[in-house]
Amino acid sequence: METLLLDRDAVAENASMPEVVRAVSDAFAAYEYGDAQMPAKSYIDLPQYNGDFRSMPAYLDVRKSDYDLAVEAGTAIGSGGDEDWDAAGLKWINVHPDNVERYDLPTVLGTMIYSDPSSAFPLAIMDGATLTRMRTGAAAAVATDHLAVEGARSMGIVGAGVQSYTQLEAVAEVRPIEEVVVSDIDEAKVAAFAERFGDRFDVRAGSVAEAAACDVLSTVTPVEDPVVAREDVGGRTHVNAMGADAAGKHELADEILLDATLVIDDYAQTTHSGEINVPWSEGVLGDEDIHAALGEIVVGEKPGRTAETGVTVFDSTGLAIQDVATAHVVYERADAEGAGYPFELVDTRVR
Numbered sequence: 026m027e028t029l030l031l032d033r034d035a036v037a038e039n040a041s042m043p044e045v046v047r048a049v050s051d052a053f054a055a056y057e058y059g060d061a062q063m064p065a066k067s068y069i070d071l072p073q074y075n076g077d078f079r080s081m082p083a084y085l086d087v088r089k090s091d092y093d094l095a096v097e098a099g100t101a102i103g104s105g106g107d108e109d110w111d112a113a114g115l116k117w118i119n120v121h122p123d124n125v126e127r128y129d130l131p132t133v134l135g136t137m138i139y140s141d142p143s144s145a146f147p148l149a150i151m152d153g154a155t156l157t158r159m160r161t162g163a164a165a166a167v168a169t170d171h172l173a174v175e176g177a178r179s180m181g182i183v184g185a186g187v188q189s190y191t192q193l194e195a196v197a198e199v200r201p202i203e204e205v206v207v208s209d210i211d212e213a214k215v216a217a218f219a220e221r222f223g224d225r226f227d228v229r230a231g232s233v234a235e236a237a238a239c240d241v242l243s244t245v246t247p248v249e250d251p252v253v254a255r256e257d258v259g260g261r262t263h264v265n266a267m268g269a270d271a272a273g274k275h276e277l278a279d280e281i282l283l284d285a286t287l288v289i290d291d292y293a294q295t296t297h298s299g300e301i302n303v304p305w306s307e308g309v310l311g312d313e314d315i316h317a318a319l320g321e322i323v324v325g326e327k328p329g330r331t332a333e334t335g336v337t338v339f340d341s342t343g344l345a346i347q348d349v350a351t352a353h354v355v356y357e358r359a360d361a362e363g364a365g366y367p368f369e370l371v372d373t374r375v376r
Contacts, residue, residue, distance in 0.1 A: 026146055026371070026373060027367035027368060027369055027370075028146075028147050028148065028149060028150060028367070028368060028369070028370040028371065029148060029149040029150075029151075029356065029359060029360065029365040029366070029367055030149070030150055030151075030365055030366040030367070030368055031149055031150070031151035031152065031355065031356075031359055031364070031365040031366075032151075032152055032365075032366075033152040033154065033155045035151070035152075035355075035359060035364050035365045036151050036152045036155040036156055036159070036355050037155050037159075038364065039354070039355045039356075039358040039359040039362065039364055040155070040156070040159045040351060040354060040355050040358075041354065041358070042159070042162070042163070042191075042194055042195055042198055043198055044354045044358075045159050045160065045162075045163045045195075045350075045351050045354050046163045046166045046167060046195060046198055046199070048163075048350040048351060048353060048354045049160055049163040049164055049166075049167055049347050049350050049351065050167045050323055051085075051087045051350060052085055052087070052344075052346040052347055052349070052350035053167060053290075053319050053320040053323045053324075053346075054087075054320065054323050054324050055085050055086060055087050055088070055346070056320050056344075056346050057318070057320030057321055057323065057324045057326070058088075058324065060085070060086040060087070060088060061083065061084060061085050061086065061346050062083065062084040063082075063083040063084075063291075063344060063345050063346050064082055064083075065293060065294075066079055066080070066081050066294060066298075066342075066345065067079065067080045068271075074121060074123075075121065075122055075123050076119055076120060076121030076122070076123070076124075077119060077120055077121075077271070078117065078118070078119050079116075079117075079118050079119065079120075080115065080116075080117055081115065081116040081117075081118065081343075081344075081345035081348060082113075082114070082115040082116075082345055083113070083114065083115075083344070083345035083346045083348065083349045084111070084112070084113040084142060084349070085111060085112050085113075085346055085349050085350060085353075086109075086111040087109060087110050087111065087350075088109050089108065089109050110353065111142050112139065112140075112142065112349050112350075112352065112353040113139075113140045113141075113142045113349065114137055114138055114139045114140060114345075114348060114349040114352050115137070115138045115140075115345075116135060116136070116137045116138075116153045116156070116157070116345060116348045117135065117136050117138075117153065118133065118134070118135035118136075118153050118154070118157065119133065119134055119135070120132060120133055120270070120271070121133075121134075122247070131154060131187075133154050133157065133187075134153075134154055135152070135153025135154045135156065135157055136150065136151075136152070136153045137149075137150070137151045137152070137153040137156050137348060137352050138150055139151065139349070139352040139353075139356050146371065147370055147371065148356055148360075149352070149355075149356045149359070149365070150370070151352060151355060151356075153348070156348060156351050156352060156355070157343070157348070158187060158188055158190070158191045159191055159195075159351055160343070160347040160348055160350070160351040161188055161191060161192075161267060161341070161343055161347075162188075162190075162191030162192050162193075162194055162195030162196070163191075163195050163347065163351065164290065164319075164339075164341050164343070164344075164347055165192055165195055165196055165243055165265040165267060165339070165341065166195035166196050166198055166199045167199075167319065167323065168263075168265055168288065168319055168339035168341070169196050169199055169200060169241055169263055169265065169339075170199040170200075171319070171322045171323070171329035171330065172263045172286070172288060172322075172329050172330050172334075172337040172339060173200055173240060173241050173263035173330065173337070174240055174261055174263070174330065176200075176201065177200040177201070177202070177240035177241050177263070178200070178201055178202060178203045178204060178240060179202070179203070179204040179205075179206070179239035179240045179241070180193060180196060180197075180200075180202045180204070180205050180206070180239050180240065180241045180242070180243070181205075181206045181207075181208070181231070181235070181236025181237055181238070181239035181241070181242040181243070182205065182206070182207045182208070182218075182236060182242075182243050182244075182245065183208045183209070183233055183236050183237070183242070183243070183244045183245070183246060183252060183253065183276070184208075184209055184244060184245040184246035184268060185207050185208075185209035185211065185214035185215050185217070185218045186209075186214065186245060186246075188245040188267065188268075189207070189218060189243070189245050190218070190221065190222075192243040192245060192265065192267065193205060193222060193226070193243075196241055196243070196265075197225075197226075200240075200241065202226060202241070203226060203227060204226065204227045204229075204239070205222065205226045205227065205228045205229070206229060206230075206231040206235050206236045206239055207219065207228060207229070207230055207231065207236065208230070208231055208232055208233045208235070208236045212230070215230045233252055233253055233254075233257060234254075234256075234257040237253050237257035237258045237259070237262065237264075238257065238258070238259045238262070239259065239262065240259070240261075240262060240263070241262070241263050241264075241265070242258070242262055242263070242264045242265065243264075243265040243267055244264065244265070244266050244267060244268050244276040244277065245267045245268050246268045246276055247268055247274060248268065248274065248275070248276055249273050249274055249275055249303075250275065251275055251276055251277055251278045251279075252276055253276060253277045253278060253281065254278050254280075254281075255278050255280035255281050255284065258281055258336055259336075260335055260336070261334070261335055261336065262336055262337075263330075263336075263337045263338075263339070264277065264281070264285070264336065264337065264338045264339065265339050265341060266299075266300035266338055266339065266340050266341065267341050268300075269298065269299050269300040269302065269340075269342070270298055270299075270342055270343060271298045272297060272298050272302055272306075273302070273303065274298070274300075274302070274303075275300065275302070275303040275304075276300060277300060277338065279304045279309050279310075281336065281338065282300070282301060282304060282310060282314070282338060283309070283310070283314065284335070284336060285335070285336040285337055285338040286316045286330075286334055286335070286336070286337045286338070287301070287314055287315050287316050287337075287338050287340065288315075288316055288317050288318070288319055288322065288337065288338065288339050288340070289301070289315055289317075289318055289319070289339075289340045290318065290319055290339075290340065290341050290342055290343075290344055291318065291342065291344055292315075292318065294342040294344070295340045295342055298342055299340045299341070299342040300338070300340040300341075301315075301340050319339065
């Protein structure tokens with residue numbers, strides 16, 4: 026048996042966004058049904074290098090019969106597929122903000138090991154950074170589908186880095202986005218974003234307040250002092266708070282979180298390192314301020330947006346189950362298409 030090596034281009038080419046969105050929705054459902062294992066994300070802090078490592082393992086058992094319950098409840102995005110499947114994997118990823126300046130390397134690097142649960146054979150080793158961008162966008166799309174106004178046509182993005190691209194690509198799968206307002210202190214990044222998407226959307230540069238007034242807002246910055254004020258946000262805006270992924274990070278004013286219908290991806294992760302981690306640690310927010318976990322909404326246990334709902338916020342820290350679900354999509358398609366580079370990693374002669 027051979028292991029498939031998939032570089033960033035192979036991951037991107039075989040990660041069809043509609044399929045990834047469905048798979049990530051499946052993952053949230055499986056997690057809520059108890060059909061997943063996801064040990065806590067572990068950190069290795071390296072202050073001497075202004076960086077850290079994170080290890081993210083997970084196992085998913087996606088059962089069509091369970092997912093169909095969510096479809097029948099009218100809460101799922103679409104069919105989870107015709108067959109049951111399970112998958113396991115481990116993502117080893119980092120955040121080193123000084124990489125570009127010091128080493129001419131990306132801030133985030135990553136490697137995904139995707140394994141067959143039945144035998145533990147490593148089916149694939151793939152680029153984890155591209156995988157992360159795809160699944161992060163897909164998570165925002167799942168949240169947007171349940172929490173944004175039905176006819177959302179405008180989207181604001183605060184932070185025009187690499188994560189912003191898949192935010193728009195994924196959200197546009199679930200809402201008829203036409204107008205995009207991008208805000209970033211780096212004008213070159215905004216220009217690059219506009220060049221990339223200008224033929225599909227009406228893209229323009231704007232202030233944080235202009236971006237936050239849109240129907241959907243995604244924040245993808247690494248800030249520790251909030252950049253979005255309460256008065257910036259529209260009356261029925263849905264906010265995907267994607268940037269906070271470590272203790273101390275905080276993009277939205279506390280008043281937004283207190284006033285909004287607040288949805289999280291995972292309790293342990295969000296209280297430790299998500300958008301709510303700072304006001305949570307200060308006692309500003311508590312359990313009573315959390316409306317639901319996204320999985321509860323996906324399977325119909327809690328309501329998403331209703332006619333009375335105002336501002337909604339999805340606090341996303343990024344879950345290992347999303348990585349495994351996306352890796353499943355990539356591997357299955359790459360294997361079927363003969364993509365990637367097969368090689369003998371395991372000596373199968375050893376017994």
